[in-house]
Amino acid sequence: MGSKIHLASGTLPLLLLSFANLCLLALPALYRISQPAPPPEQLPRGATRFGILAIGLALSSQILFLAYLAAGLYRWTKFYPGNPIQTFAILGGLALSGGAFVTALFGTGPKRWAGAISSVITGGLWLLSAIASVAV
Numbered sequence: 001m002g003s004k005i006h007l008a009s010g011t012l013p014l015l016l017l018s019f020a021n022l023c024l025l026a027l028p029a030l031y032r033i034s035q036p037a038p039p040p041e042q043l044p045r046g047a048t049r050f051g052i053l054a055i056g057l058a059l060s061s062q063i064l065f066l067a068y069l070a071a072g073l074y075r076w077t078k079f080y081p082g083n084p085i086q087t088f089a090i091l092g093g094l095a096l097s098g099g100a101f102v103t104a105l106f107g108t109g110p111k112r113w114a115g116a117i118s119s120v121i122t123g124g125l126w127l128l129s130a131i132a133s134v135a136v
Contacts, residue, residue: 011069011073014069014125015069017121017125018062018065018066018069018125021062021118021121021122022059022062024114024117024118024121025055025058025059025062025114025115025118027110027114028051028055028109028110028111028114031109031110047106047108048107048108050103050104050106050107051104051107051108051109051112051115052107052111053103053107054100054101054103054104054106054111054112054115054119055100055111055114055115055118056100057096057097057099058096058097058100058104058114058115058118058119059118060096061093061096061097061100061119061123061126062118062122064089064093065093065122065125065126065129068086068089068090068093068129071085079133081133081134083133086133090126090129090130093122093126094123094126094127096122097119097120097122097123097126098119098123100116100118100119100122101115101116101119101120103115104116
């Protein structure tokens, strides 16, 4: 009934890194709950929006990577060099990670650091998958 999943040797570390990355993105929300909010007049006007946008972009990139990984694990699509779905997923993920990194630079506090670190990690995962797709 169920389909068998064949894990390659590097798949489990990718899943663990992705899960850790998602936890890193959840930290600013937990930090916000535990700390009293500063008065709005103390923060730069758009800094909180940039931080939230950076977290959203980084989260989107990470979720897209997990969907890309699931498509490979469950063999929903065939991966080969030049596959349009594969190419668009990698380019879209890199664009989301790049946007999250640039946006995080304008944020403040934990959202800034979580967005920047997470976008670098996810960007590295996307680059790794781009290299792997060319080598296939």
